[in-house]
Amino acid sequence: MYKILIIEDESRVASLLQNGLEENSYQTMVAYDGLMGLRLFQAHSFDLVISDVVLPKMDGFELCKEIRKLNPHIPILMLTALGTTDDKLDGFDAGADDYMVKPFDFRELNARLKVLLKRGNGNTQDLPQELVYADLHIDLQKKNAERNGIPVKLSPKEYNLLLYMVENADRVLSRVEIAEKVWNTHFDTGTNFIDVYINYLRKKIDRDFEPKLIHTKAGMGFILTDKL
Incomplete structure (x- = not known):
């Protein structure tokens, strides 16, 4: 119980x-x-x-x-x-x-x-220790990230959003999907908190690094990829 x-x-x-x-x-x-x-x-x-x-x-x-x-x-x-x-x-x-x-x-x-x-209460014993995409590394045990060997300080929600995007790299993610999978809520079209968090991540993950990883697909959502 x-x-x-x-x-x-x-x-x-x-x-x-x-x-x-x-x-x-x-x-x-x-x-x-x-x-x-x-x-x-x-x-x-x-x-x-x-x-x-x-x-x-x-x-x-x-x-x-x-x-x-x-x-x-x-x-x-x-x-x-x-x-x-x-x-x-x-x-x-x-x-x-x-x-x-x-x-x-x-x-x-x-x-x-x-x-x-x-x-x-999910079983985390079988999860990998680290996720890697391009020069972005996410430590799943310590819940932190670094790019090109440089630590990136993230809030809990920034971390969860980045983790979901890396887990679904090279795929366009709609705002509805992000709201449901990262925030466990329905997307309210009257708010822009997902866009705000995407911008937070861009400043931390992309601003000082190349190539840019986080991209907007107009009318569709967002994608994390190094192929654009």
Whole structure:
């Protein structure tokens, strides 16, 4: 039985989440502020964290960063009323794996939790130690990257996006596919966060190196290749 930590300062929302999750056979613990959430995370073992962004004592972004220091791999879903592109980018940069905006459909929340838990419990023993494309090297164990022997500092979401593009090198990836496979969410045509992250990667992976690896295919998506 999976154990989920809920960090939500609105008691009504916290109760709805707790009851809904327990009806779906999850174990839960609830914290009503960021510091309490961090203390519970330090004191207990969890399989997934659901956190609001606007929290007393420590906001969700800072909490997410602190949890990532303690456990780099635990799935974190941020649940908040803040739904702008910048808010989502802040959440992903803090280390969140997924982002849902209130009000939400519990069936969708449950579906996303299943995806995150399945991914978080995947067997990594048989994975290769490294991925290489051209002069780009990705260390799968340390979760870092370098190009032409030069380390490239990446945020968690930048790393996940680059990893997916390298795993699917020489193939055009649509925004819909990237949203579903990297962010575990449906692409919202009203936001441009995928384009923002592609630009982040270009600055880090391509700006000071040749050949350029990340390319835009107008009307189709993006491709990582050294053949253009």
